[in-house]
Amino acid sequence: MFEVIPPRPAPAGVAGIGGWIRRNLFSSPANTLLTVVTGLFVGYVVIAVVAWALFDASWGQVWANQRLFAVYRYPADLLWRPMAVLAAMMALIGVMGGAGRSNEILRGLFWSLVGFVAVVTVIAILFWPSARVLWTGVLAASVVGYALGAARPALVRALPWAWAAWLFLGFFLLYGVTPGSGLLRIVPARDWGGFMLTLILFTGIVPSFPLGVALALGRRSKLPAIKYTCIAFIEIVRGAPLIMWLFVASLLLPLFLNTDPNNLPAILRAYVAITLFSAAYMAENVRGGLQSVPRGQTEAARALGLGGWLTTSLIVLPQALRAVIPAIVGQAIGLFKDTSLVFIVGLADFFRVTEIVANQPASLRVTGGVKLELYLFVALIYFFFAYRMSIASRQLEKQLGVGTR
Amino acid sequence: MPDTAPAAVRADAPTDGQPIIEIEGLNKWFGEFHVLRDISLSVNKGEVVVVIGPSGSGKSTLIRCINHLEEHQQGRIVVDGTELTDDVRNIDQVRRETGMVFQSFNLFPHLTVLENITLAPIRVRKWKKSKAEERARFFLDKVGIPEQALKFPGQLSGGQQQRVAIARALTMGPKVMLFDEPTSALDPEVIGEVLEVMVALAQEGMTMIVVTHEMGFAREVGDRVIFMDQGQIVEVGTPEHFFLAPREERTKAFLSKIL
Numbered sequence: 161m162f163e164v165i166p167p168r169p170a171p172a173g174v175a176g177i178g179g180w181i182r183r184n185l186f187s188s189p190a191n192t193l194l195t196v197v198t199g200l201f202v203g204y205v206v207i208a209v210v211a212w213a214l215f216d217a218s219w220g221q222v223w224a225n226q227r228l229f230a231v232y233r234y235p236a237d238l239l240w241r242p243m244a245v246l247a248a249m250m251a252l253i254g255v256m257g258g259a260g261r262s263n264e265i266l267r268g269l270f271w272s273l274v275g276f277v278a279v280v281t282v283i284a285i286l287f288w289p290s291a292r293v294l295w296t297g298v299l300a301a302s303v304v305g306y307a308l309g310a311a312r313p314a315l316v317r318a319l320p321w322a323w324a325a326w327l328f329l330g331f332f333l334l335y336g337v338t339p340g341s342g343l344l345r346i347v348p349a350r351d352w353g354g355f356m357l358t359l360i361l362f363t364g365i366v367p368s369f370p371l372g373v374a375l376a377l378g379r380r381s382k383l384p385a386i387k388y389t390c391i392a393f394i395e396i397v398r399g400a401p402l403i404m405w406l407f408v409a410s411l412l413l414p415l416f417l418n419t420d421p422n423n424l425p426a427i428l429r430a431y432v433a434i435t436l437f438s439a440a441y442m443a444e445n446v447r448g449g450l451q452s453v454p455r456g457q458t459e460a461a462r463a464l465g466l467g468g469w470l471t472t473s474l475i476v477l478p479q480a481l482r483a484v485i486p487a488i489v490g491q492a493i494g495l496f497k498d499t500s501l502v503f504i505v506g507l508a509d510f511f512r513v514t515e516i517v518a519n520q521p522a523s524l525r526v527t528g529g530v531k532l533e534l535y536l537f538v539a540l541i542y543f544f545f546a547y548r549m550s551i552a553s554r555q556l557e558k559q560l561g562v563g564t565r
Numbered sequence: 566m567p568d569t570a571p572a573a574v575r576a577d578a579p580t581d582g583q584p585i586i587e588i589e590g591l592n593k594w595f596g597e598f599h600v601l602r603d604i605s606l607s608v609n610k611g612e613v614v615v616v617i618g619p620s621g622s623g624k625s626t627l628i629r630c631i632n633h634l635e636e637h638q639q640g641r642i643v644v645d646g647t648e649l650t651d652d653v654r655n656i657d658q659v660r661r662e663t664g665m666v667f668q669s670f671n672l673f674p675h676l677t678v679l680e681n682i683t684l685a686p687i688r689v690r691k692w693k694k695s696k697a698e699e700r701a702r703f704f705l706d707k708v709g710i711p712e713q714a715l716k717f718p719g720q721l722s723g724g725q726q727q728r729v730a731i732a733r734a735l736t737m738g739p740k741v742m743l744f745d746e747p748t749s750a751l752d753p754e755v756i757g758e759v760l761e762v763m764v765a766l767a768q769e770g771m772t773m774i775v776v777t778h779e780m781g782f783a784r785e786v787g788d789r790v791i792f793m794d795q796g797q798i799v800e801v802g803t804p805e806h807f808f809l810a811p812r813e814e815r816t817k818a819f820l821s822k823i824l
């Protein structure tokens with residue numbers, strides 16, 4: 161017979177944080193030196209930044225211009241309109257998050273957004289009497305959406321319609337319907353801006369997806385007219401920087417359409433440029449996926465009697481898209497930041513507002529000006545969203561890699 | 566390549582049967598390359614024809630012409646009374662009546678076994694989902710893997726995948742089954758389980774054209790064996806003929822390598 165020996169802790173020096181540090185940071189004299197030098201440098205930078213942020217920086221300008229950052233010159237008494245659109249958006253995302261809560265990625269994305277909204281809501285409750293109700297409403301909408309999605313996962317099937325309705329009604333709510341001064345009065349697009357505009361432009365990724373898929377399929381078409389039109393579009397659009405297409409859209413589009421530029425809001429023109437630009441890149445991503453599907457898949461489908469369209473939509477595309485989801489998320493991250501280029505055609509997106517605030521007399525009165533604070537604030541917001549997407553992309557890659565089926 | 570080959574051999578089906586596949590004077594080129602030369606072949610209902618020949622001799626191309634995965638340039642191919650022309654309706658018609666099993670299985674990796682099998686019956690034959698699933702389970706049972714219905718192809722062994730592929734083709738209710746080296750990509754120990762399914766199918770009277778070098782299979786259920794070389798049919802006969810008294814030098818040389 162023998163006795164069970166209870167597990168013993170690993171000898172000191174191997175396990176625990178101490179062990180990890182010793183093994184990874186101080187394993188050799190060279191490594192130790194590197195660790196010390198890097199540590200000193202990082203420590204110095206962190207202390208300097210924190211000290212500056214706490215004692216020298218003047219955050220007053222960020223605080224005082226919160227509305228410019230959020231919506232630019234959108235009228236203060238109509239703020240409930242963009243907030244209602246936001247609340248509806250969060251509710252729909254909530255339904256997705258609730259119905260898909262067994263999926264780590266969907267759940268994580270949802271709670272990150274809710275976390276962001278919750279932080280702003282707390283700030284609003286404490287400091288912004290006028291926005292208390294609105295932000296609490298957005299937070300409530302998110303949670304209600306989540307609860308609905310969790311209780312009735314079948315709601316997901318209605319989501320495409322819900323999103324379409326959201327897009328349509330949302331636009332009218334933002335833009336308004338009546339001239340004059342009522343609750344639903346028109347807010348000219350030149351007054352839209354800030355983070356709201358950045359988000360609006362970012363949604364260009366959504367229509368660019370079906371467009372990109374269509375272009376990628378068109379590029380493989382047997383009909384020369386379609387094939388070469390698609391190739392020409394993709395190559396020409398990718399051949400010039402986005403900034404140029406923004407110019408083209410803002411200067412040439414009104415000429416082509418023979419209208420007064422003021423009748424075609426600058427936002428719409430920029431939106432079209434961003435969407436088409438993104439579609440061309442999307443097409444190339446999707447094409448990569450299409451090429452990764454073995455020929456045998458098409459042959460097996462055709463041999464079973466499936467026609468060309470069914471073969472493409474049921475067999476080839478699902479496999480192709482699965483292969484390029486990470487690339488598409490990467491493209492979304494890029495586009496999110498590239499929307500800042502619209503300043504070049506006179507739009508006041510989130511990034512451009514920073515510049516505007518920095519040039520306000522109030523900013524210039526501060527010795528040395530207020531620039532670093534503003535850019536740091538904007539950078540942090542961009543970083544929060546871009547980094548969150550990048551985490552999701554990595555999780556996605558892992559999930560797709562594990563379940564290769 | 567100079568045209569040195571002797572005149573092609575015809576591979577006509579016995580006259581006492583009812584022909585379901587008729588190929589007459591078939592020629593096909595890949596660009597300049599003359600891959601099929603003057604193929605004349607007919608197959609009766611319920612016949613099992615085994616096609617053998619060295620790699621690159623055109624065996625795959627020949628059976629892929631029969632369901633128009635490859636387009637031919639000369640000659641006539643008639644399957645169950647439908648001639649393969651450029652008419653898409655004829656092509657679709659023929660594809661509905663012929664099942665094909667590939668060397669590399671070609672299951673759809675993003676669909677479950679059951680979805681793999683029911684996809685075409687639902688979309689092409691317009692069956693109800695319940696009917697398609699019932700038929701699918703019947704054939705899964707028949708190929709001996711009823712318990713794998715809800716798995717994904719990637720979770721199955723090669724032998725199981727190939728049996729799913731056979732069940733997938735059978736569920737469409739084809740009149741003819743085409744097999745292109747169905748066991749060549751399999752580990753030796755699972756070849757038997759696939760051949761067993763094919764033998765059972767042959768014994769039930771399915772019309773089959775099988776490209777394979779499994780001469781045991783040919784001997785057991787093959788009605789005729791066709792030897793191809795350089796795009797031509799070189800010799801035709803019963804399996805016994807090939808085992809006992811092959812006539813052509815090329816046939817002998819080839820058989821000495823595989824037997």
Ligand SMILES: Nc1ncnc2c1ncn2[C@@H]1O[C@H](COP(=O)(O)OP(=O)(O)O)[C@@H](O)[C@H]1O
Nearest residue numbers: 595598600618619620621622623624625626627
């Ligand atoms: N799509 C194609 N394009 C050009 N040549 C091909 C193509 N498919 C097959 N071939 C050529 O045709 C010949 C016959 O091929 P195949 O029918 O696959 O032979 P087998 O199946 O007897 O090995 C080979 O030389 C092969 O290289």
Ligand SMILES: [Mg+2]
Nearest residue numbers: 624625626746
């Ligand atoms: Mg072959």
